[in-house]
Amino acid sequence: xxxxxxxxxIRTQLERTENLxxxxxxxxxxxxxxxxxxxxxxxxxxxxNRNIYSRYSNPxxxxxxxxxxxxxxxxxxxxxxxxxxxxxxTFAALLNSGDHIVSARSVFGSTHxxxxxxxxxxxxxxxxxxxxxxxxxxxLIRPNTKILYVETPTNPGVDVLDMxxxxxxxxxxxxxxxxxxxxASPYLQQPIQFGADLVIHSGTKLMDGQGRVLAGxxxxxxxxxxxxxxxxRITGPALSPFNAWVLSKSLETLAVRVDRHCDNALxxxxxxxxxEKVNWVKYPFLKSHPQYEIAKKQMKAGGCVVAFEVxxxxxxxxxxxxxxxxxxxxxxxxxTRSIVTHPASTTHSKLTVKERAxxxxxxxxxxxxxxxxxxxxxxxxxxxxxx
Ligand SMILES: *Cc1c(COP(=O)(O)O)cnc(C)c1O
Numbered sequence: 001x002x003x004x005x006x007x008x009x010i011r012t013q014l015e016r017t018e019n020l021x022x023x024x025x026x027x028x029x030x031x032x033x034x035x036x037x038x039x040x041x042x043x044x045x046x047x048x049n050r051n052i053y054s055r056y057s058n059p060x061x062x063x064x065x066x067x068x069x070x071x072x073x074x075x076x077x078x079x080x081x082x083x084x085x086x087x088x089x090t091f092a093a094l095l096n097s098g099d100h101i102v103s104a105r106s107v108f109g110s111t112h113x114x115x116x117x118x119x120x121x122x123x124x125x126x127x128x129x130x131x132x133x134x135x136x137x138x139x140l141i142r143p144n145t146k147i148l149y150v151e152t153p154t155n156p157g158v159d160v161l162d163m164x165x166x167x168x169x170x171x172x173x174x175x176x177x178x179x180x181x182x183x184a185s186p187y188l189q190q191p192i193q194f195g196a197d198l199v200i201h202s203g204t205k206l207m208d209g210q211g212r213v214l215a216g217x218x219x220x221x222x223x224x225x226x227x228x229x230x231x232x233r234i235t236g237p238a239l240s241p242f243n244a245w246v247l248s249k250s251l252e253t254l255a256v257r258v259d260r261h262c263d264n265a266l267x268x269x270x271x272x273x274x275x276e277k278v279n280w281v282k283y284p285f286l287k288s289h290p291q292y293e294i295a296k297k298q299m300k301a302g303g304c305v306v307a308f309e310v311x312x313x314x315x316x317x318x319x320x321x322x323x324x325x326x327x328x329x330x331x332x333x334x335x336t337r338s339i340v341t342h343p344a345s346t347t348h349s350k351l352t353v354k355e356r357a358x359x360x361x362x363x364x365x366x367x368x369x370x371x372x373x374x375x376x377x378x379x380x381x382x383x384x385x386x387x
Pocket of ligand 1: 182203
């Protein structure tokens with residue numbers, strides 16, 4: 001019988017060793033041994049499906065990938081040392097010089113830098129569309145367009161894109177549709193169900209959920225993953241077995257953690273919506289969110305990130321940050337600890353005011369990654385800082 005999400009997350013594990021351990025051991029080994037010359041030959045010829053070297057595969061990494069594949073409904077996957085190595089390796093494995101990417105403008109800052117500053121070196125070009133201009137996408141597609149790329153919800157504006165509509169466009173033009181699902185986690189939405197070919201995660205965020213390790217993973221069709229695997233086993237962005245072990249354990253509690261993250265985030269968003277010093281609040285599961293209906297269609301709950309604007313612009317924004325006592329001023333998200341960031345002066349400070357406006361960032365905008373502290377204490381700290 002098919003098991004449920006939570007059960008698979010907990011009960012998927014490597015075959016036990018002769019020690020009959022309950023919790024999976026860590027395989028901190030760079031290589032694996034062969035029985036004899038014939039075993040070695042057959043292993044390298046890929047006639048056998050076995051571990052050879054941890055740059056290619058490792059038991060802990062395989063367990064982590066297997067869990068993510070089950071969660072996302074994917075055939076295969078590869079795990080990376082960080083979310084950005086997953087993003088880079090996925091593009092690099094699938095694209096040739098002269099290819100073109102169509103992407104939403106609101107993407108993670110380092111992904112934007114990759115498109116702007118590095119891909120042009122290999123003659124790979126991109127075109128951006130605004131998240132509220134999905135109807136313009138087809139005008140951007142060229143004969144050399146290979147990939148349609150989005151994040152949903154977006155960072156830091158928490159806009160939501162209609163994955164089903166995007167998948168239709170991708171199919172019509174024979175594009176590979178890739179979704180960075182980091183903000184939602186596989187618990188809240190499974191892009192493959194809506195037509196995505198590949199799903200990328202930064203495991204650093206909700207998957208680890210406790211701010212400890214960096215990781216990334218790409219899952220999807222076996223055919224595409226094989227290309228990514230062939231590129232990655234040569235270029236070496238593999239996830240460390242130790243971090244894979246940490247993450248596989250973390251996935252056991254993903255569902256309960258993310259449920260609470262979402263409960264807390266919705267309560268904070270509702271509180272901020274009523275607050276007189278707040279101009280606007282954006283959270284996918286608030287009725288006032290511009291893509292509320294799409295969010296309801298494709299997400300189980302709204303996620304851990306709430307964006308809002310303090311009245312009074314940049315100065316009021318900075319006063320708010322100086323008054324925060326408990327919440328961390330940090331660049332991470334999806335942690336047990338609630339985190340506040342000011343995109344205009346930090347993560348997006350290198351953008352021009354116009355570029356920031358295009359990604360939905362205003363001077364007084366605050367991004368909160370709502371953690372697992374008691375909601376009364378989270379609201380208490382945000383409330384006193386607004387006061
Ligand atoms: C953090 C993040 C990444 C990059 O992940 P790292 O693990 O920091 O390399 C990519 N995409 C999104 C949406 C992210 O939030």
